[in-house]
Amino acid sequence: MMSHFKIHPLINGEIDEDSSVEVMRQHQRQLVEKEDPFLKFIDHAKLVLSPDDDEEEAEDNVRSSNRDGAEQKESNSPGWTWIVSRILKTCISYSSGVTSAILLSELSQALSKQRRCCASRNRPECIKRLKKKHLRPKLSNTLTIDLIYEKNFLSLNSVLEAVIVDAFALPGTNIYMLTLGDFWSSNTIDLYLHRRYYDLVSIYGGILKKGREIFLTGCYFRTASEGFGYARLLPTEYLVILLDEDQDDDAMLIGAQFCSDPFSSISLDAANNGVTYLLYARIEYIGPLEILEKIGGTQRRQITLVDNDGMLLKFILWGEQVVLANLLSVRSMLVVDKPFIASFIESAIETPGIVCLEYGSATQLYLVPFIQQEEQVYVSLSQKQIQGSMIATTLDPSQGPKVSQVTLPCNSQGSVDFSNYPFRTFIVDLHDKMIGVSLYGVVTDIFSEANAEKTIYYMTIEDTTGRICAKLHFSESWSVGRLSLGHTVYICGLTCHMTKQKCLEASWFQNDVGASIINISCLPTILSSSCLHRLSYLADLSRKTSGTNVCRVWLDQSEQWHVNTTIAHVSCGHFVNATASASVECEFCCCNCENEIMRDFHLKITVADESAKVFAWCTGQTAIELLQISPDEFHELPEEEQVIYPSSLENERYMIAVVYCGQQGRLKQAAKEVSWEITGALKL
Structure with a gap:
């Protein structure tokens, strides 16, 4: 070890x-x-x-600076890792081969989709201002407003990270609406506000006003085709209001109002007598979804909070409330206004004598998100x-x-x-x-x-x-x-x-x-895609002992051939050994794999082209492609037919991928005397 x-x-x-x-x-x-x-x-x-x-695209670019310290914008081109990952994803999807045009088309479409999500045109001005300092990553399950319109669907587990563009009452009613936008969409959408938040709308001088960020989930989507003039979101009680400590109004609100009640001040008896609490704490841990079979399969999620005194307390979500956890993130600061105070017995937790917080009918949540820090990184001279x-x-x-x-x-x-x-x-x-x-x-x-x-x-x-x-x-x-x-x-x-x-x-x-x-x-697409390989002669391999080489060859019947079948481990493809205790052990995984084995080829073969001959070995799908028969079928052949079988492949030509395997590593090589492995083959 x-x-x-x-x-x-x-x-x-x-x-x-x-x-x-x-x-x-x-x-x-x-x-x-x-x-x-x-x-x-x-x-x-x-x-x-x-x-x-x-000018507008430059706002979303990676920031950089030149050597004299003057800041400038780097080209808004995709990163190296982004390109490689999507090329390989396309290669896996198109195993029969790709062209340069196919790859560039796939990359262009993926990049266009990504840029549409980041488009700044047609955004309301309040969102453009907030976008400049928007540093936090998207929450899991976040869905953009543009995507809601595109799919014409919204699941109850989806998260909206929205900015209030407008707050208003429907004419002649006391029904309040919020017009919402987000940082990635050009569209906006209207939300019927849940009545538990009516006292917070800006009409009454509340906090839900233009430019305020909110997270919400548990929404139903009412499409325009269902009798309304345009699509809207139905009311949800699962809404979290974001606060910004850099804004004077929010900083004063946090300092003057939200830091008043430490966890130590909470009393179950006082809560039962109508006392309410307003608590401010850091989210320490968000627990997994639990299914409590003892109480009818009820869903529960436990969130651990810690206050400024270091005291821990559980915030419990029950049933449909568990979707609220999708709006929270570890290390963010959470304000819990008017929580329901429950005993450990009521909350079914394992800590006797400790009260818990629950999301009650009057509870409102505010969040100061944890902002991911950034760092200036020098571009290495190795580049x-x-x-x-x-x-x-x-x-x-x-x-x-x-x-x-x-x-x-x-x-x-x-x-x-x-x-x-x-x-x-x-x-x-x-x-x-x-x-x-x-x-x-x-x-x-x-x-x-x-x-x-x-x-x-x-x-x-x-x-x-x-x-x-x-x-x-x-x-x-x-x-x-x-x-x-x-x-x-x-x-x-x-x-x-x-x-x-x-x-x-x-x-x-x-x-x-x-x-x-x-x-x-071992990617089949590398062999079948001329844009991803360059043909080499076998004579060139002596100077190419690193990387994967692609050659056009035929099988040389006059030289060495060793066709054997053996047993290999299914998951890793490496050969297995029988131990003294009659068990089967994989030489690569160093584990017993008696129930995960398959018959495989161990083929040593001479390949040739116009320049040279090379003795190489292979196994798995590569050997099957070269021999054009499965290991099980070959094993069933009579011994004399196995001996003469290679002669049936005379004059067959292949495209092969060859690597140098002569390194002195700890891995036991299947053919130590053979320095080259054929990792892929394609019959021409």
Whole structure:
């Protein structure tokens, strides 16, 4: 087991005894990556999708500054990670192949949809003013007003993050309406205000007035086709009013009115005698949805609040009220006006003697949202050094980079979120307190933690600037498919931090938002899409020992052939071994997999083209494509037919993906004497 892991010493400028060899290998990797057609297409797509910014588009751009400190706007083009993720998503959807036009069309449509959501035109002026300082991310389940009109539907669990554009009474009635807009839509929509909030509307000098932000959920959508002149939202009691501490009126309201009652002042007897409370506390924890079978399957959610004195108290939501939790976020400040005070027995909690807060018929909620901080991040000089990186298009060799800094969000622990970083991140750029990192590189080592309680793997990734070992945490079992040495991977959602031993640690958690690992070497679309590969000759492989090479070959019957069937683990595709106790163990996962096995090929084969011959090995779907028969069908053939079967493939031609698997990693290689693996094959 590894207690920690380091970036390769060369990254930190240290020189070891094998440094000269490593420098040569690094130079070779740089030459190979310079020619990588997949990376070149990403750069091409970024150029094609980069528009000329106009004044209004510039308001939403990533902020940057040049070296003399003067702030400027960076091009409103999509980020590197955004492009790669959507290219790979399209490749997975179109396994039979894509063209440059298909990929650019898919990217353009996705970008247009994203920009429509961020469009500023036709917004009311009050929303435009608020937009300039709108820093918080969207809540889960947030639906834009434009999307409501587009789908003509709104679920009760959907969240609206709205701004009041107008508040008025319907003529001749005492029915009050709010006209709502949001930060991502050009449309507005009217809401019938629930009567519990009538005393807060601006007609009576209340807080619900033009420019006030609110969150609401539990809404029914009444369409225009149901007898009304236009679509409206029906009343909901699940509404939270947002407060802004930077506004004088709100700051005075919080200080003078909302900080009056600490949790210690709450008395159940006083509440039963009609005393009401107004409480101000930080949201410490939002519990999961609970189903209480003992009381008829009632739904419940518990929210932990902490006041300025550090005292904790539970705020309980029951039944339909649980949707209110969708409007709240951890670390935000919550004002609970006139909560229902309940005993622990009434609330069915496990802490005797402690009262609880509940959402009663007179309760009103106010929220001071937690604002995500931002940090200026320098654009690494490695962007300038890597040929083909998109940053090269913004560099003037005589003046240095025009974009030297970008502004990225950071969490409450001070970690900077790189999920929307506009450029590619290299391993040399990794440092303490980074989250949402994406890397593109080659696997040089991978192994699992034997006899561990959790499913943990260690994978070393290498790019042109160095290598790092990442600790992969899977929720249950390995779920990435077959992955081995020499394969090119794209990994999203890495977290980097410094250990107590001053070593940089990289971690990946499968359940994190945006976390994914894609094995590019095994993607069928790479072979069938000429825009994503460049044909190589087999004779060139000797200088291309990094990355995935695509070659057009035939099977050479006169050279070595070894066609065997064996047993493999279904989830990872690696071969299994029989133990002394007659059980079956996967050599990759280091676990018993007796109930998760399949018959598979272990094929060693000679391929040839006009320039050379190469002895390589393969397994799985690649071997099936080359042999044009399944492992089970081959296994059922008589032995003499198995021997002569390869001769039936004479003159068959294929497009193949080849990787160098000769690295000295901990992973037991299926064919140690064979330095090349065929990771994909397409019959021509």
